[in-house]
Amino acid sequence: MRRAAFAVLGTAIGTSLLIGAKLGTSTADPGTQVALEEETGDAAGPTPEAKAPAGKKTSAPPAKKPAAKPPAGGLKDGTFAGAAANYDYGAIKVTITVSGGKITEADATYPDEDPTSIGINEDAIPKLRQQTLAATSASKVNTVSGASLTSAAYKASLQSALDKAKA
Structure with missing residues (x-):
């Protein structure tokens, strides 16, 4: 009888966790903070400083319009x-x-000095990019499993870009 009760309880807890994850609850550590570096420049395009610095990886360059x-x-x-x-x-x-x-x-530059970070970013950035193309706000982009820090930084920078693009 106890086993059955624990099985039902475990199933209920597991289901509620899955539903919470599906609804987009953040998996990032609440103590994690991401700092943004604001820059000045033309809102119609990135400034020369916005190009990827030497040693930084970048996905496909965006077309200027x-x-x-x-x-x-x-x-x-x-x-x-x-x-x-x-x-x-x-x-x-x-x-x-x-x-x-x-x-x-959507294009992102990211660090490529640390081998662990390289592996995480090369897996997470394309997933985040794909979600960005379907999203209308950074809050619609989900955290990539195993890349919560990368996801949080990506979403913070994306929101900054969206703020500049708003009417």
Whole structure:
């Protein structure tokens, strides 16, 4: 009888944890903080400093488009660089391209000095990029399992880019 009670209790706890994870509860450590480095520059594109520094990996470069009038309630067309988000292993900087009020391209520079960080970032950044292309806000991008620090820094920089692109 006790085994049955524990089995039912375990199933209920497991189900509630799965539902909570599916609803997007953050897995990041609440004490983890990500610092953003603001920069000045043209909102229509990244400044020369926004290019990946030597020794930094970058995904595909975004196409530059001039800033245009935003669609009603959407994002302005153009290329927008988010502030660099510092985390334990370096900094991640997200650049987005918006066309027709939607994100059409996302690019990120990230640290490539630490072998562990390289492995995590090379797996997590493409997943985060894919979610970014389907999202309308950084809160819609889910944390990648095993890459909570990378995910938090990516989302902070992405939100900075989205703020610059808002109408």
